[in-house]
Amino acid sequence: MNIVKQNRKAWDKKVEEGSVYTKAVSKEIIEKSKIGEWKITVTAGKPVPKSWFPSSLKGLKILCLASGGGQQGPVLAATGAEVTVLDISRKQLEKDELVATENDLELTTIQGDMSDLSVFGDESFDLIVHPVANLFVEDITPVWKEASRVLKDKGVLISGFTNPLLFIFDDEEDMKGNLVVKNSIPSSTLDQMTSEEITEHLMANKTIEYGHSLEAQIQGQIDAGFVIAGLYEDDFGGSRPLDKFIKCFVATRAVKMKF
Numbered sequence: 001m002n003i004v005k006q007n008r009k010a011w012d013k014k015v016e017e018g019s020v021y022t023k024a025v026s027k028e029i030i031e032k033s034k035i036g037e038w039k040i041t042v043t044a045g046k047p048v049p050k051s052w053f054p055s056s057l058k059g060l061k062i063l064c065l066a067s068g069g070g071q072q073g074p075v076l077a078a079t080g081a082e083v084t085v086l087d088i089s090r091k092q093l094e095k096d097e098l099v100a101t102e103n104d105l106e107l108t109t110i111q112g113d114m115s116d117l118s119v120f121g122d123e124s125f126d127l128i129v130h131p132v133a134n135l136f137v138e139d140i141t142p143v144w145k146e147a148s149r150v151l152k153d154k155g156v157l158i159s160g161f162t163n164p165l166l167f168i169f170d171d172e173e174d175m176k177g178n179l180v181v182k183n184s185i186p187s188s189t190l191d192q193m194t195s196e197e198i199t200e201h202l203m204a205n206k207t208i209e210y211g212h213s214l215e216a217q218i219q220g221q222i223d224a225g226f227v228i229a230g231l232y233e234d235d236f237g238g239s240r241p242l243d244k245f246i247k248c249f250v251a252t253r254a255v256k257m258k259f
Contacts, residue, residue, distance in 0.1 A: 007208060024096075042132065043249035053127070057081040066131070069095050072129050073100075074105055078103065123150070128158070153257075166211070166248040233247035
């Protein structure tokens with residue numbers, strides 16, 4: 001099974017269906033960003049604190065990692081940063097290109113896998129913005145290692161990821177408002193499916209998702225050479241049952257340190 005190919009097709013389909021994570025920012029947001037009134041998210045809705053960024057982004061080399069969809073990339077480009085957006089989905093990248101064209105922004109797009117950044121040299125970027133996306137790769141260790149490699153010394157990685165608690169529940173029951181424990185962590189979308197259900201899932205161009213442990217998420221960054229310098233939590237905004245009990249998203253600010 002080619003997980004990368006499957007998730008590429010699935011995200012192209014999400015664009016066609018108009019998923020919220022594929023909706024590009026408006027011209028009004030870009031205009032505000034050009035005069036310094038900007039914000040981005042790497043989780044569901046809570047903005048990343050401005051204190052996590054340098055006072056000025058002008059000229060800063062930023063990689064928006066697995067971040068297509070015309071959201072983070074164009075906003076950061078509007079601040080004067082030199083932005084590169086890498087995403088698995090060509091249709092997601094077309095969203096960034098469209099916003100850039102419509103708003104006269106300089107922005108580079110590259111179709112690729114977040115686990116393989118070999119297209120970039122060592123220490124190519126000052127900052128990486130990585131919204132909730134690593135649930136779409138089976139092993140996140142290469143994601144952290146590659147991010148560390150392409151960041152400059154003291155470079156910053158701002159990441160959003162899912163609290164694995166979300167993945168222990170039956171997703172279909174969750175959507176009905178019922179919290180039914182079904183999966184262990186780590187886990188995969190396909191773990192509890194029959195061979196027939198797996199075939200149907202793949203043929204429908206649905207994503208394959210993975211529930212990673214908090215150790216893999218946080219200690220994984222540390223093992224790759226980062227120091228965690230900030231953390232906050234976020235939720236679905238009240239649209240999921242778990243929002244009543246716990247926030248299911250985490251964002252971290254990690255600094256690459258050479259010891």
